[in-house]
Amino acid sequence: MLAWAMAAGLIKPSQALALEWNKAAFETKSVPDTLKALGASGSTESGGVQITAPDIAENGAVVPISVESALAKTQAIAILIEKNPNTLSADFDIPAGTDPFISTRVKMAETSNIYALVLADGKYFHAVKEIKVTIGGCGG
Amino acid sequence: MADPMRIRAAMDRGKVDIKVLMAHEMETGQRKDAQGKIVPAHFIRNVTVTHAGRTVLAAQWGTSVSRNPFLHFRFSGGKPGEKVSITWLDNKGETRTDEATISG
Amino acid sequence: MKASVRMRAVLVSTASAGLIAACAAQPSDDDARSRAEQIFRESFTHGNQAMLARVERQDEVQALCSLYRNEPPREIAAKIERTQAATIRFPAQGKLMGDWRRGEQIAQSGYGMRFTDPDTKRPNGGNCYNCHRIAPQEISFGTIGPSLYGFGKLRGSGEAVQRYVYAKIYDPQASVACSNMPRFGHNAVLTEEQISHLVALLLDPDSPVNR
Amino acid sequence: MRTSGMTPRRKALIAGALAASLSVAAAAQDDTQKEIERYRQLLAEGNPADLWEARGEVLWKARRGPKNASLERCDLGLGPGVVKGAFAQMPRYFADTDRVQDLESRIVTCMVSVQGFSPEEAMKNPFSAPERPSDMEALASYVAGASRGMKLAAPLSHPKEIEAFRIGEQLFHRRAGPYDFACVSCHGENGKRIRRQDLPKLDDPKDAQKIFTTWPAYRVSQGTVRTMQHRLYDCYWQMRHPQLDYVSEASIDLMVYMAKYANGGTINAPGLKR
Numbered sequence: 174m175l176a177w178a179m180a181a182g183l184i185k186p187s188q189a190l191a192l193e194w195n196k197a198a199f200e201t202k203s204v205p206d207t208l209k210a211l212g213a214s215g216s217t218e219s220g221g222v223q224i225t226a227p228d229i230a231e232n233g234a235v236v237p238i239s240v241e242s243a244l245a246k247t248q249a250i251a252i253l254i255e256k257n258p259n260t261l262s263a264d265f266d267i268p269a270g271t272d273p274f275i276s277t278r279v280k281m282a283e284t285s286n287i288y289a290l291v292l293a294d295g296k297y298f299h300a301v302k303e304i305k306v307t308i309g310g311c312g313g
Numbered sequence: 314m315a316d317p318m319r320i321r322a323a324m325d326r327g328k329v330d331i332k333v334l335m336a337h338e339m340e341t342g343q344r345k346d347a348q349g350k351i352v353p354a355h356f357i358r359n360v361t362v363t364h365a366g367r368t369v370l371a372a373q374w375g376t377s378v379s380r381n382p383f384l385h386f387r388f389s390g391g392k393p394g395e396k397v398s399i400t401w402l403d404n405k406g407e408t409r410t411d412e413a414t415i416s417g
Numbered sequence: 418m419k420a421s422v423r424m425r426a427v428l429v430s431t432a433s434a435g436l437i438a439a440c441a442a443q444p445s446d447d448d449a450r451s452r453a454e455q456i457f458r459e460s461f462t463h464g465n466q467a468m469l470a471r472v473e474r475q476d477e478v479q480a481l482c483s484l485y486r487n488e489p490p491r492e493i494a495a496k497i498e499r500t501q502a503a504t505i506r507f508p509a510q511g512k513l514m515g516d517w518r519r520g521e522q523i524a525q526s527g528y529g530m531r532f533t534d535p536d537t538k539r540p541n542g543g544n545c546y547n548c549h550r551i552a553p554q555e556i557s558f559g560t561i562g563p564s565l566y567g568f569g570k571l572r573g574s575g576e577a578v579q580r581y582v583y584a585k586i587y588d589p590q591a592s593v594a595c596s597n598m599p600r601f602g603h604n605a606v607l608t609e610e611q612i613s614h615l616v617a618l619l620l621d622p623d624s625p626v627n628r
Numbered sequence: 629m630r631t632s633g634m635t636p637r638r639k640a641l642i643a644g645a646l647a648a649s650l651s652v653a654a655a656a657q658d659d660t661q662k663e664i665e666r667y668r669q670l671l672a673e674g675n676p677a678d679l680w681e682a683r684g685e686v687l688w689k690a691r692r693g694p695k696n697a698s699l700e701r702c703d704l705g706l707g708p709g710v711v712k713g714a715f716a717q718m719p720r721y722f723a724d725t726d727r728v729q730d731l732e733s734r735i736v737t738c739m740v741s742v743q744g745f746s747p748e749e750a751m752k753n754p755f756s757a758p759e760r761p762s763d764m765e766a767l768a769s770y771v772a773g774a775s776r777g778m779k780l781a782a783p784l785s786h787p788k789e790i791e792a793f794r795i796g797e798q799l800f801h802r803r804a805g806p807y808d809f810a811c812v813s814c815h816g817e818n819g820k821r822i823r824r825q826d827l828p829k830l831d832d833p834k835d836a837q838k839i840f841t842t843w844p845a846y847r848v849s850q851g852t853v854r855t856m857q858h859r860l861y862d863c864y865w866q867m868r869h870p871q872l873d874y875v876s877e878a879s880i881d882l883m884v885y886m887a888k889y890a891n892g893g894t895i896n897a898p899g900l901k902r
Contacts, residue, residue, distance in 0.1 A: 192359045192402055199375040227667035229556070229660060231824055231902050235379045235848035237670035257377050258343060265386075266371040272328065276385035278671075280341070280377045307557035307664075307824055308525075308546075319678045336679045338758050338851075352758070380851035381676035446798070452791070453798035453881075460878030464870030472804040472869045479803040483810065486801055530806050530868045547822045556660050559822045561814065599807040606806050 199261050204288060207253055207260040208297075213290060216297035219244065224289045224302045230281065233306035239276035240300075244293035247273035256285035264290075281306050320413035322397045329391035329415055331362065331370075333384050333399055341376040357382065359402045364391055393417040450484075464532050482595035494594035501603065502591035505584050508609045513579040513616055520618030521625070523611050524551055530606065541606055543586075543615060548598070551618065552625035561597060569620035569627040582616045664824055677769055677846035677898035680853040684770025687763055693743030702738035704731075704771065715775035716895055719883050721786040728792045730883050732857050733875035735767050754874050755861070756852050765853040768844045772897035779894055780841055782887035789884060792877075796885025799878055800830070809867040811882070825902060830886050837893025840886050845899035853898055856883060 198210035208214045225239040240250050250273065251264035262279045273291070281287075284305045291298045316336035323330050335357065342354025354376055362370040369388040391397070393415050400410040458473055478497055481489055489497065507513070526542025528534060546555055550564040572578050584591055587602030587609075601607040607615075618624050688699045688711070704714035705722065719730040725737055732754065739750035756762035783789060803810040814822060815830040828835035843856040854862070860879050864872045872879055 192361070194358045194373050199373075225670075227663045227670060229663040229667065231664050231667050232849045234851060235671065237383075237667070239385075239670075254377060258341075259375055259377065261375050262377040263372060263374045266368075268368060268370070270367075270390050271369050271386065271388040274386060276383075276673075278379040278383050280339075280379055305556070308555075316679055316683050319682060332674055334674055334676050334679055336676075336683075340758065344758075347757075379848075381679060381846075383674040383676070385673065446794075449791075449794040450798050453795045453802065456795050456877045456881060457799060457802065460873050460876035461864075461870045462873055468870045471806065475802070475804050479808055482808075483798075483801050483803045487812070487816075531865050532870055533865070557823045559820070559825075561817075561820045561822065561827075597813050599809070604806045604808065 195264075198264075199259060201260050202258065204253055204255050204260055204286075208290070211251065211261075211264075211290070213292070213297040216290060216299045218300065219291070219298035220300075221293075222289050222291045222298050222300035224287065224300050225276075226287065226302060226304055228303070229305045229307060231307060233281040233283070235278050236281050236304060236306070237276070237278050238287065238289075239274065240289040240291070242273035242291045242293060242298075244273070244291060244298060246294040247291055248294075249292040250275050251290040252277070252279060253288040253290060254279060254281055254285055255288070257282050315407060315409045318399060318401075318409065318411040320397065320399060320411060322391075322413045322415045324391075324393055324415065324417055325387065328387045328389050329364070329397065330387050331385065331397060335360075335382045335384075335401055335409075337380070337382060337401070337403065339376065339378055339380045339382065343376075355403065355405060357401045357403045359400075360384065361400045362386075363398045363400075364388065365395065369397075391415050468532065478590060478595075478600075485595070487595040487597070489594055497594035498591055501588045501594075501600070502584075504603050505587045505591060506602065506609065507580070507583065508613055513576070513583050513613055514574070514620060515610060515613035515615075515617045517614070517617040517621040517624035517626075519611075520614035520616070521552060523607070523614055524618055525555070540608075540611065543601065543607055543611070544599075545615065554625060565619055566626060569622065569624065572620075574620040574622065578620060579616055582619055583612055586612045586615055660824075671848065671900060675846055675898070675900040677844070677853050677900060680766045680769035680844075680846070681773040681898060684766035684768070684773075687766055688770055693739065693745045695742065695744035697743050699735075699738055699742060699767070701742050702735070704734055704738075711771055711774045713775055713778055715772045715897070716778040716780055717782060719789075719792070719880055719887060720783050721788050726788075727877075728786075728788050728880055728884060730856065730875070730880050731768055731771060732764060732855055733880060735764065735771070736875060751874050754855070755858050758851070762852075765844065765855060768855045769853050769898045772844055772895070775895045776897065777894060780837070780887065780891050782884070782891055784884070784888055784891075792881045792884040793888055795877075796881035796883070799882055800885055805868045807868045811863065813867075814863075831889050833889050833892065836886055836889035837891075840890030841893040841895045842897055842899030842901070844897055845901045847901050849902050 198207060201207040201210050208216055221242060221244040223241045226237060230236045238252060240252065242250060247267055249264060249266050252262045253260050254262050263277060265275050267273055281304060286301050286303050289300045319334040321332040337357050338355055339357065340352050340355040342351070344352050346352050356376045357374050357378070360372040360374065361368060370386055395415050396412050397415060398410060398412045400408060402408045461469060461472065475483065478501065481493060481497060485493065523543045524545035527544045527547065528539060529541030545551060546558045548559040548561040550558040550566050553566055588600045589596040589598040590600055599606060602609065602612055619626055621627065691698050701708045704711060705717055705720050706714050715731055719728055721728050722734065729737065736747065736750045739745045740747055753760065753762050754764040756765055784793060800811045811830070814827050818829045818832060818835065820827045828839040830836050843859055844853050847854050857874060857879055860882060861872045
């Protein structure tokens, strides 16, 4: 999460021109480890973060997820999937002028909690939602 | 070479509404092929969207973004007729850039 | 020329969906049926010989149910039920109720007998959830067959019920000719032991179906 | 148990006899269905099949094969070069091949006659695998998409079309294999499901018009577009039959059978499915 790293003073803005990929964060295997890798361990649950997703996914290969933040000065949004082999799925820098809203689709290995993590005005907030993944079609 | 993206850029209540589909396998590195061999991970790591020389969205992705990724977001400050440019870069260094014109 | 006119006439008369079943067994369909058999053979040419032979040659029950569109006349239905009932083999040890936990695994599994299923060591599944609601925890279930939730709670688990359930899974056409349900025992999809585990899934008081 | 045939009074009696726990379970069922519907609605805002359609258009117009020709001279039934609306009148009889053809078999014919491919080359890779994209999936998406919004009007007047329908009808009801399945085993009643998957009653215009008109479709479970040929191949796979030969006569006859009931439905292909 680029904006977060900058907020934490880890890299200078000039370095951010090159495309960064936070290998350490994407290799984490639990929610606490991901939060730690993103410098977001102190994140608090907030009603200002809203997840829009179905309670039940007909197929785990494509699960539609939208995250919207009502928090002022939202700088970044990340999506974490607790029970996936790697927890962190995606993170988005939200520059000023871009709505604090993102909609995408993720893979879920099994029924799991998903976390939407938001960096707003230098602080971390999150929301949680469980999504059930069903066995589809004729099954294996 | 990778197939072009499908980009829909349209004005919606004064903002630019972007929907994009990208043709990419998004291999997790955990799937086995018919011979039982692990298929190496192959996935988009970075997506950058620019408008008028300004980055309006920058994303980092892992392997769990769905195959043929879909992305939807909105930004302010664009007008019909202007261009939006989207670039993705994957873990093998392959990259693709496509442009779309903002429609009314 | 004459033939095509007749075909057209048949088509018009069957245009109403309700009439199709009624017309099914009429001799005018004989030519289409024998042509269809030929086309079928010409359209499945890949795969191993045993698999090809098995679908090319319908057994008597399959042929009759196809002919009558699953609604055989009373006397033919009775004959199917009689001959099928005679084929049911109950477990040699006499134990009709197995382990419901293994039954649940069999009910969930759709593995086996597809042309991509080469692993002969892995047991075939029963595909039960594809068509039936069974344990309430599984929300992904089909509705082609009736709900089996609470099956044992409503009927008990005595030997008569055990025999009924075992027979129903072994060969559903022993009680309902041309039932949609596969003849799992008769067609050697499931073993006698596997069927006994499914009996337990439906009847065992400890099974989630009855709790 | 045939609940569908019950009178309202019998239904009410049975409903009244149900334990409270069962009605709670029924309410949970409604919620499940509602959430599955929501899942499908959320997906509908972006169909990856658009990518196949775009690739198909490029392929259609590209000079390829031993004759270095594009498919733009292909006759899909409305004359050489006419793509728009052609899919809405398929399957149909073609005089040049003297047979009834579906979309894919006709594309194969054009790849052979117009572009000079051998039939084997033209039919080499109809069903993609990851890292092995299929041109046919793209071409079929493009041609089908060019009939979007039109009403399906597959002809059923040539003697060979009528014969195909009659054979398709027989095949639809033909039970075989270790599961005793025919097409009608899963597609003979309204309102049924396999797991959570709704099943169309394919000889009922109400269902057929909605479903037949949405293939080819992007299947989220497979991460690719699948064609109607693949749909039938996949059905027979589940039916424990051997591989249905690609563009075989049985596959086309079954499509003619289904198309009769689907006629009048609005084409919305390529679709988006589980």
